[in-house]
Amino acid sequence: MSDLYHLVGVAGVGMSALAQALLAQGCRVSGSDRFLDQGSELEVLDRLRAAGIRLMPQDGSGVLADTSGVIVSTAIEPGNPDLEAARSRGVPVIHRAEMLARLVRGRRLIAVTGTSGKTTVTGLIGWLLEQCGQWPTVVNGGAVLNWKTPQAPGNFRAGRDALWVIEADESDRSLLHFEPEWEIITNISRDHFDLRETLGLFRTFSHKARAGVVCGRGVAEALLADPEGEAQGRLIEERLEYEERAGRPGFVSEGTFFPSPLPGLHNVENAWLAVVLCRQLGLDPAALREALSSFRGIERRLERVGESGGVTIVDDYAHNPAKIVAAWRTMVQTHGRILGVWRPHGFGPLAAMLSDLEASLADVMRPQDLLFLLPVFYAGGTARPTVSSGDLAARLQRAGKSARVVESYSALEGELRAVARDGDALLVMGARDPGLPRFARRMLTVLKS
Template sequence: MAPLADSADTAALAPLVSAALARARSPVREAPARWLLVDVAAQRLWLLAGTGALASWPVSTAANGVGGESGSFRTPPGWHRVHRRIGEHAAHGTVFVSREPTGEVWHDETRDDDLILTRILTLEGLEDGINRGPGCDSLERYVYVHGTNHEDALGTPVSHGCVRMANADVVELFDRVSEGDPLVIVAPGPGAMPNPRSDARFHYAGVGGSGMSALAQFQAMRGGRASGSDRGFDRGERPEARAQLERLGVTLFAQDGRGAEGDCAAVVVSTAVEEQVPDFAVAKRRGLPLVHRSEMLAHWVAETRSVAVSGTSGKSTVVAMTFEALRGAGEDPSVITGGELSALQAEGLWGNAWSGAGPLVVEADESDGSLVRYQPAIGMALNLSRDHKTESEVAAMFATLRGRTRERFVCGEDHSLGALRDGALVFGFGDRADVRGRDVEPGTHGSAFTVDGVRFTLPVPGAHNVENALAAIAACRALGVDAARIVAPLAAFRGVARRFQSLGSARGVEVVDDFAHNPAKIRAALATARLRGARVLAVYQPHGYGPTRFLREDFVETFATELREQDRVWMLEVFYAGGTALRDFSSADLVRDMTERGAKAEFAPSREGLAARLAAEAREGDLVLVMGARDPSLTAFAKDVLAALRG
């Protein structure tokens, strides 16, 4: 019988178990009745019953470290299952080649070659893209647990990818496991993310951002420990946002690396966080897990009955509508999103996170490709157009999301989503839609429509919002919530901050603040503005050099074709949040192209004096539309315009 490790090793087991169960793609959320855990850092294999240790043995994992890539000669991380038990009753030291005994027996002689001896447990990966699937499949890589002729090296990572054991040990292990038993390989670093519900402190670098702040709040709401830093907070910006985080128990540090010191167990980063950020550098120096924002979100998505909403336009609004519909129907949902829900803001919250006991509704972002990490119960693809990536790239990500969806996939009737529609729950206005909007009555401040004989009213304008509501109705249907139960919640929908948000009117001129930042969203915003304004006076700030460079011609085309003869647009300089972005053009270049196409466009190098100029230009019946993303000060500018109108 193999002895247990000493007490120090046994004490270290609990965080390993937590890390294994907290993996974003873990197929289990509770410790199995019998399972195996390979601790790469300690070079030890544990046989466990629930969270208790039955036995442990020294092992050798790969000399090249941890990784699932084919040809890497690394040990694959994550969850597997024992696929086959090979070699039962074989003599001690039996040599295997291609999983078959050769007839040769090793008798403790010194040999340099790497023999596979005595017993074999083949491993089948259970985590797509990590240890299962093209280019990383553990079974196809022939990764085993097996006996070795290099027993003197056990406790040191020297293998070519397999997990080596002493021959007597592998016999004992073999006799105590069955095919199908789970085995997880836990590695130090990002692969060993602590349990977010535990006492482990997660530090969010850039916690002032919409996505990061939502995750920090949600973790705190779920009983975990969260801290954060943000250079905007260091400059004294947005004190109300800082106060909202602190009220939830999120500890805030200066962004100087101190947040990643002390009892910090993991640092959460986003694609926007660069390695030069002190928190990032300290985490790397200390060897802390660096957890991408999407990995954290994937954890929450996988552990709940979740709805992941993807699409190049409308995600935040559909998330908000779905959340409010479920809440009004008594389903007690949770939400993690990039938009700020007015209903939650009315309760004194930031507005982008809430933790309930029911389904979790999240925004699944395609801009950095992170949506392919998620395994939701209900997956959704609303629409598809060029935004941060090409249409073919985004379509491939949507296909991956569909393949990882656990229950039902929902998609729009957009022709570009055709490959996803077979077997999906389709929403829209056409004959192919399962959730079909009929008898639509658009209005300047809302719309009415019918689905399967049930009449809905929406207090937000625009045809795109009717389509957003159809998506929310489809999501609720996929969760088993009848349309009749969500009529009242959708009629009372409070909206999302900066989604065609009217800030008020003065002198007969309405001022609207909108998040529109890609061509499709700008078209929708301008179309809705035309319903309300005799003239549209638009102000647009491109939200980054990379996206604007990628979509430059699309932006020019959109404004040139969507602005009427009487409409005008002022374009602010491209938003720059710092960092290493290549700033090789100006908004003035886009304005030049737009004016050549006949649009009434003007470059505004700064906001100074622009609010007063807009107020002087505007006349009764006009609508001022401020558009842009990422820059929280745009709302303040829109309010300045309203103040200037009021005199």
């Protein structure tokens, strides 16, 4: 009988991708999630059920006598009932990255990391390779819209050969589990750790690439500026030749112009990195250009929900200063006023990023722009509320910006209905809370009235 793995927090984007990967490798898979404890039904849970994954609440019932391993992410706390059941029954507890590392062992591996852009770049590489006949297996931190169906969440794609493409997460240092053939490091900035620690982590990771590391702008210089020794391996950092033709932004690579299929200058760089990597694998630029043109993007990465009452509604996963600024600046290019909505995804991250968030938002917000802050998202656990959305709002108000806290989605609907006007962009941002994309879609109806 095949191995049975139980995933705790299976609704999370990384865990749901791993669940599908295990299923594709012939394993039996079950999963639990807090949202099931709360009676919440999510789209991703429906798709996992349709794929054949058994789901249950986090009450220990999913850990059976023949369970081969209980898989967790760093977000799962020690007192979780599933972990207690695993300990009492002698079932091994395995970190998500360690399990994924077991799956990719002995295979050709492309690992994409960096502070921002890694999900989009991972999806781009997977799509380009597939369209060029390579058929890799892809494990991503977001859903590729081309691959999303009623049966498939879109964050996993089963391949046909030994080539795998994965998003490698730096937030808990779990990227160090992997031994890639090729790496991409998109960029390096402060997010989960201070800049020096983040740089050291990526430098260590760069040592692991057997063939080479494709670097975003400035990354190679940062990796090489090591007082204790240079980064090992081959670092590839080409010059980004940005160009705009017929009003379409893009880049030139090996004499071929690649128009970006996605909005925003940051997505020009994301597409460029994916193409540079694929060229290292010997793929034809003309074929890559054709493949790039059909890429529809990543769910909740500047995803255009629609237009209602003259207002364009966009849903984005932005949860750190760099990502919020990139999304905001993209919308500024085409809209007279931004109505921003942001929900911090945790007390710890908000406390760590408070000053950077203040500086970044104060820089990007124009006099006419408005920012509505929802309370910090809390899904349970032992996190301590040492900071609030009100702290950020107060700082921005002192900087002369229009920012305020709205306590609930229903109150926010009323506020937006009152202020929205033709030509505005409603930019809904934040991570973890499944209510954010639902809210963005509900506003299509609210603003229509």
